[in-house]
Amino acid sequence: MSTPAETDSPAPGWDIRPATGRDWPAIWEILEPVIRAGETFTWDRDTTEHQARERWFKQAPGQTFVAAGRGEFEGAVLGTGELHANQGGGGSHVANAGYLVAPAHGGKGVARALCAYSLDAARAAGFRAMQFNAVVESNVRAVAAWQSLGFEILATIPDAFLHPRLGYVGLHLMYRNL
Known part of the structure; x- marks a missing residue:
């Protein structure tokens, strides 16, 4: 039996799943303007598409994932994220991640959902904490x-x-245990 809270709030219009190579054009469509704007990512503003793809797609225990639209937005990539070890060796138990949302879907909870997904995925992969540098x-x-x-x-x-x-503005170092 559902609780009132479960029946009163609609499910989000997306599913979060691992990204595939077929998702790259949609990911690049989201990623490129963010890189070029230079307002939120520390990447070089003239990063090429090839460089971005190599940097965004992660190997296990990391992963790259997308928020894939449902219903009205069926098949659309609404946002993307990536998860990886923050450091190697003795620091490899702490994860790091990044997220991007298509401008048309900003403010709808997609980034928050991508982050929540990455926290669960990091925990499942054996990471003990997550750090944003x-x-x-x-x-x-x-x-x-x-x-x-x-x-x-x-x-x-x-x-x-x-x-x-x-x-010149500051950069926050953010952290949480898993």
Whole structure:
């Protein structure tokens, strides 16, 4: 029997699943404008498509995944994420991840769902914690979303990111145990 909360709220219009090579054109369509804008990712703004694909697709125990649309958005990639070890060797038990959402689907909970998926996937892969090394402090929606999922800001590195409009802003180091 369903509880009122379960029946009152509709299921999201997406499923999160591992990405395949066939997803790359849609992932690139989301990723490229973010790279070129230079406002939230620390990647070189002239990263090529080939370089981006090699960097975004991860090997086990990491993975790359997508939020694939259902219903009205059937077949569309609404967002994407990637999960990997933050460091090698003695630091390989801490995960790191990144997420991107198609502009038309921003503010609908897709990024939060991608992060929640990656937390579960990281736990299942044996990681003990997740760390975000470089969350641009002016990306307040992302900061709030990650905090709502239990991440805390451990430090802010002042003036560590050159934002194309705002000038130098800080980068947050965010962390949570799994």
